[in-house]
Amino acid sequence: MSEDVQLVQQCLTGDELSMRAFLSKYQGLVFSLCLRMLGHREDAEDVAQDSLVRVFRNLEKWDQQRPIKPWLLTIAANRCRTALEKRSKLPSQNDLAIDLASERREHSKHEQEQLDIGEELELALGELREDYRTCFVMYHQEELSYQEIGEVLGCPQGTIKTWLHRARAQLAKRLQDRGVVADPSMLEAT
Amino acid sequence: MNCQEIREQLDAALDNQHVISNQTNAPRHAEVLSHIESCSDCRVLYEEHLVIGTALAAWVPQRPADDLTDRVIDAARQAGLVSSNGSAVAGTFDSTSMGNADPRVGRLDSDAGVVVPPTADSTSPQGRNIWPTVVTVALVLMAVAIVFREKPGTVADNNPDPKQLVPEQPPELFQPPQDQVADVSHLVADAQSAWQGITSRVSHQASGFSVFVPDLKDDLGISNELKSATDSDNSSDDAIPRKSSEPSAVEKAFEFLFKDDDSSGTLTI
Ligand SMILES: [Zn+2]
Numbered sequence: 199m200s201e202d203v204q205l206v207q208q209c210l211t212g213d214e215l216s217m218r219a220f221l222s223k224y225q226g227l228v229f230s231l232c233l234r235m236l237g238h239r240e241d242a243e244d245v246a247q248d249s250l251v252r253v254f255r256n257l258e259k260w261d262q263q264r265p266i267k268p269w270l271l272t273i274a275a276n277r278c279r280t281a282l283e284k285r286s287k288l289p290s291q292n293d294l295a296i297d298l299a300s301e302r303r304e305h306s307k308h309e310q311e312q313l314d315i316g317e318e319l320e321l322a323l324g325e326l327r328e329d330y331r332t333c334f335v336m337y338h339q340e341e342l343s344y345q346e347i348g349e350v351l352g353c354p355q356g357t358i359k360t361w362l363h364r365a366r367a368q369l370a371k372r373l374q375d376r377g378v379v380a381d382p383s384m385l386e387a388t
Numbered sequence: 389m390n391c392q393e394i395r396e397q398l399d400a401a402l403d404n405q406h407v408i409s410n411q412t413n414a415p416r417h418a419e420v421l422s423h424i425e426s427c428s429d430c431r432v433l434y435e436e437h438l439v440i441g442t443a444l445a446a447w448v449p450q451r452p453a454d455d456l457t458d459r460v461i462d463a464a465r466q467a468g469l470v471s472s473n474g475s476a477v478a479g480t481f482d483s484t485s486m487g488n489a490d491p492r493v494g495r496l497d498s499d500a501g502v503v504v505p506p507t508a509d510s511t512s513p514q515g516r517n518i519w520p521t522v523v524t525v526a527l528v529l530m531a532v533a534i535v536f537r538e539k540p541g542t543v544a545d546n547n548p549d550p551k552q553l554v555p556e557q558p559p560e561l562f563q564p565p566q567d568q569v570a571d572v573s574h575l576v577a578d579a580q581s582a583w584q585g586i587t588s589r590v591s592h593q594a595s596g597f598s599v600f601v602p603d604l605k606d607d608l609g610i611s612n613e614l615k616s617a618t619d620s621d622n623s624s625d626d627a628i629p630r631k632s633s634e635p636s637a638v639e640k641a642f643e644f645l646f647k648d649d650d651s652s653g654t655l656t657i
Contacts, residue, residue, distance in 0.1 A: 251460060251469070254460075314448075316443065319443040366402060380439050388419045
């Protein structure tokens with residue numbers, strides 16, 4: 199019996215400690231997807247909460263022969279789409295990027311530090327198309343496979359692969375535009 | 389390597405979450421550097437490859453607020469998805485705690501019944517938790533029944549003043565104009581007397597639920613209301629139909645009395 203199967207079976211009994219262990223393992227993943235799809239931290243937390251309660255409510259429907267990540271992320275993605283429909287518009291600008299930019303200004307003002315390259319990546323991500331962004335984060339941060347991302351987003355693997363490559367290319371250009379450059383030593387033979 | 393092969397190698401490296409460098413794959417790195425010396429297009433691609441790789445290495449995942457776990461657990465509990473079969477609830481619950489029992493405890497018990505499968509381990513503590521509640525509710529109901537059985541006059545005793553029975557009607561409505569006081573004061577007195585007679589009669593007959601004022605009940609529309617009052621669940625609030633849109637029995641009695649002066653003298657109960 200896999201670790202996930204055992205944990206899910208304990209959650210199905212309503213055992214709070216097991217449910218907390220499940221959340222500790224997967225709520226970050228669910229939140230990450232919600233954040234990338236919605237582009238707004240508070241909305242993402244609300245939808246993640248709703249999604250995780252739905253996950254607990256429907257745990258018995260999970261096919262234990264299959265990985266659980268795509269299954270619970272599919273639930274979260276559906277909730278995000280519903281939230282976006284309620285919002286009646288797709289996020290034209292990523293609020294997370296705005297939040298980070300605001301934090302950056304405060305950071306610079308108070309500590310005079312350079313913006314971390316990871317934060318630059320967040321800012322650049324905020325300017326991407328939502329499906330590119332979600333694809334990139336699911337692949338590079340949450341380490342889902344093409345197939346798993348395809349299941350979550352309801353797209354063929356080929357589409358996911360195309361989106362991922364486009365996301366990388368666009369991010370690289372945006373990062374370079376922001377002054378992030380490759381280490382020159384990497385471009386020269388030693 | 390040609391351009392196509394270089395691009396495939398760069399993509400494959402990022403797919404595997406790393407960049408091609410002299411540290412990760414020195415031979416491949418040397419091949420790439422050799423190629424980009426003479427291919428500006430692939431040099432641009434390799435620079436982008438390194439930028440992405442560097443950013444990914446510095447990327448810190450965005451994580452939710454610390455209280456998300458508690459929020460989810462609370463919401464799951466409200467949805468009946470969290471069991472209460474932990475020792476903290478089942479082990480300390482007894483009938484002495486019913487006086488100030490936390491309502492969440494009862495909800496948790498019922499919630500647990502929704503999701504916990506019927507195994508020997510889980511049903512037993514829940515069964516124990518149900519009985520103190522059942523016994524206590526039964527005792528309360530018995531006590532209420534005894535109290536009201538011993539006080540058949542409760543309905544009237546709780547509301548001895550006719551004015552209290554018609555709260556919507558301000559007392560001024562029953563005060564005649566000054567120039568007519570002499571003419572109608574006796575009618576008011578008769579009405580009060582009539583009501584006292586009614587309540588007194590009810591007091592004595594409530595326990596038997598008998599019908600009274602047989603000769604006036606149709607005109608007053610009074611017997612069914614008061615009978616239903618004594619038939620009710622002994623609650624003083626429910627005993628009097630105060631919020632009915634129809635005129636109350638007392639209002640009808642007063643209306644009857646004021647309409648016909650002669651009838652006041654015949655109102656003997
Ligand atoms: Zn080339």
